[in-house]
Amino acid sequence: MTSKFRVSGLTKSYGTNVVVDQLDLEIEEGEFLVLLGPSGCGKTTTLRCLAGLETPQDGTITFKDRMVFDGQSHVNVPAHKRNIGMVFQSYALWPHMTVRKNIQYPLKVRNMKQDIDRGAVEAAAEMVDCAKLLDRYPSQLSGGQQQRVAVARGLVAHPDLVLFDEPLSNLDARLRDQVRSQIHQLHQKLGFTAVFVTHDQSEAFALGDRLAIMKSGKIEQYDAPEHVFENPVSEYVAAFIGMGNRLELRRGHDGWMTSAGDSIDLQRATVRGLADKGTAAVARFRPDDLMLHRSMNEVPAGNVALHAELVTYEYGGRHFDVTVKTGTEELTLRANAQEHSVALRESKPGAPMVVSFSPSALRVFAADTADADAARQLAAVPAEAAA
């Protein structure tokens, strides 16, 4: 008997639109897998195929030793027989049932009467701090409470797999953090197997044992969060996980140069997929890795200094978010407020600035027009997801 959950060659199209494209996944028992990607890349469809709520055209899905879908031999176990728990963005509680009845529901449909008698409903409600709400109806609960009840309902019957479809997206920022933390603690305590869909990289990093980053119905990178953070495999992934700064590089006789003509030594950078003789590359790095200086004398030894001009700045308490322009490219950075407040407040757009970064912060990829276009589209992703 195998303890893995396996998806192989999964394909789902709507008409001619291939939404999930020969996708392979392996989930270890007890693992918390996050499917991360921008809107429309096929995350929810993949999740709904796992749940049995969509019928793929091809591929196989195995839960441990049990085949639940096989496109070739037409095995398709219905959703209610897959032993899954599901938590939706819209909570999806039954409005005419009390909290108690909502949480009880998965036990009832599985004929788990003994668990009901032994207090499983009360225990599940207690787990999500909703023990006092058992006799209320969903309309008498806040959004955060409703989603916690939905989490209790998703876990109460100890399903083989718990599927979360953007469950935090409808909550305001404070509640989102609370419910996220509660889901994380429950996973650490109970060790259930989960697939969690989100477009928010901070949620993905906080919750995932592994992240599967999706692009156009395929998985672009499947790795531990730390590896994704440090070693994105493509410009698309780099842009999606917060490496918002982009420099186009050209190789000339004297080595690599930015489009503004500053030279860059890539010896200490992490370079991926760039042919020895390649002449065009793109470097990505995080705003945190770009420093603002009052003069060239302040640039640390070994850093690449760039002459730039101020575009705009925004005050954020302990820091300013500053946008500068170098050549045709805009870069953002986070500057310490105490150190830079006076100079920034006195500067007008167009004022000369000096910025620098360590070449070790750069992730460099071969220039790829399609990848660059996909990465650029991510600029439209909300700030909290892309920052």
Ligand SMILES: Nc1ncnc2c1ncn2[C@@H]1O[C@H](COP(=O)(O)OP(=O)(O)OP(=O)(O)O)[C@@H](O)[C@H]1O
């Ligand atoms: N029932 C459907 N009929 C036709 N097209 C669909 C259907 N469901 C999804 N799609 C299309 O499939 C693509 C992927 O949708 P999906 O919901 O899986 O993406 P997603 O990555 O989860 O995005 P989001 O975060 O916006 O939900 C989209 O282009 C969507 O319009």
